[in-house]
Amino acid sequence: MAMEPTLKVVLGTASFAVFWILAVFPAVPFLPIGRTAGSLLGAMLMVLFNVITADEAYAAVDLPILGLLFGTMVVSVYLERADMFRHLGALLSWRCHGGKDLLVRVCAVSALASALFTNDTCCVVLTEFILKIARQNNLPPKPFLLALASSANIGSAATPIGNPQNLVIAVQSGISFGEFVFGILPATLVGVVMNAGILLCLYWRELDSDEKKCGGAIDVVQDVATEVVEEEDVTSHRFSPATMSHPRRRQLGLDLDAGNGEVAQFYEPVKPDGKVLDGMHQRRGGGAMKGVAVKEEYCGFHSVDEKEEAMEEWKSRLWKTCVYAITFGMLVALLLGLNMSWSAITAALALIVLDFKDARPCLEKVSYPLLLFFCGMFITVDGFNKTGIPSTFWEFMEPYARIDTPTGIVILALVILLLSNVASNVPTVLLLGARVAASAASISPAAETNAWLILAWVSTVAGNLSLLGSAANLIVCEQARRSQQFGYTLSFFSHLQFGFPATLIVTGIGLLLIKSN
Secondary structure: OOOOOHHHHHHHHHHHHHHHOOOOOOOOOOOOOHHHHHHHHHHHHHOOOOOOOOOHHHHHHHHHHHHHHHHHHHHHHHHOOOHHHHHHHHHHHHOOOHHHHHHHHHHHHHHHHHHOHHHHHHHHHHHHHHHHHHOOOOOOHHHHHHHHHHHHHHOOOOOOOOOOOHHHHHHOOOHHHHHHHHOOOOOHHHHHHHHHHHHHHHHOOOOOOOOOOOOOHHHHHHHHHHHHHHHHHHHHOOHHHHHOHHHHHHHHHOOOOOOOOOOOOEEOOEEOOOHHHHHHEOOOOOOOOOOOOOOOOHOOOOOHHHHHHHHHHHHHHHHHHHHHHHHHHHHHHHHHHHHHHHHHHHHHHHHHHHHHOOOHHHHHHHOOOHHHHHHHHHHOOOHHHHHHHHHHHHHHHHOOOOOOOHHHHHHHHHHHHHHHHHHHHHHHHHHHHHHHHHHOOOOOHHHHHHHHHHHHHHHHHHHHHHOOHHHHHHHHHHHHHHOOOOOOOOOOHHHHHHHHHHHHHHHHHHHHHHOOO
């Protein structure tokens, strides 16, 4: 794409700069309007300055990604109601020894979940829980939030369904699911280990806690529910004469005339041969009568409340099982290569219908400002691409970025890293994919496949470089900031301190492993 007229290039770059500044510094003194409003402002400037038309702006909004994000947010709300976080707490805190052990577990779980369940979904589901378990164990949230976002990005590189850019690459390249996985899996496994090691080195002292074990992770998620259950367990098994009629109480031998207010204890008199005597007798303390205490089941009595509680418990278990089954069905659909966004939306609607209640309380938990942020970002990035700056930059670097030499691979990786963090990874893949493949195809078919895998690996791991590098980072940041009980703000520079060195190291090691395939 040729460069546009100078005025259009200047206006488009200025609009993109406004978006970038407000996204990085959402509370700048001269315009503290936040990331979402800053994103919409950048998009509006692109249209007002005629960098793109209104129709092009609407077309730039990536509805499949928005649909996937919305669907997974709704699914995560119902998974939370179905006690998924409680089970995750059991998985992460089982025999966990301190913050370092917990950090490694977060890396492993988020990487695996993102490979099978997409990185965005993984971050939506796990962010709130990571905040809770960190606060419960008096640990700083930052290392665990960084571990969640970075490991989710690295893990998502392993499969074509792990993230949107991999889906684009799988469709455009025609690479099979198995070839894709086995081509990138070694780099992913080593990358997750290296990423965890870097986090441990940077935050070793901060991960020391007074508590030796990460206990209480389940309690912090279900503390209120646990208190209710415990109270129900205590009261539901009490022997309460007040719930019985007088004839029934007399049948059991209760002294109705006792005025001391104490509940009598009942014994079954027994013969020497062990047979129970007829009738029930009361022991009034200190008596020598031998016997065994009457148990509730001997009475053959079940209150209406107990029946209702049992029925409600059965319905709750059935509903939770259906929630997990629908979520598993969505995962299978994604593994089979069905449309990602419609699979997520279908699962979300199935859960809404299954709940058979007004869906407004659950839908209110969806982060609509985050969806609007992505809308503005799509328009702003598309306008910046139309200025011709990204494509002109690639055309200049292409002769030096051929993958038949180590130097060419390094240059190609640096180009992808730069564009992925400036124009986001999905537009970078759309812009460079066909060009990189055509350049590699002139070498050999194997080199073409290798080029696609390199593009998938670098564009995905590049998301860890900065807070704006991937949607997963933004989801973790916004979810953590919006948390009412455990809110935490992950700043751009605190992420960059870890992201810059970790991205370079993990990307370089992964390139060596992909190149060797």
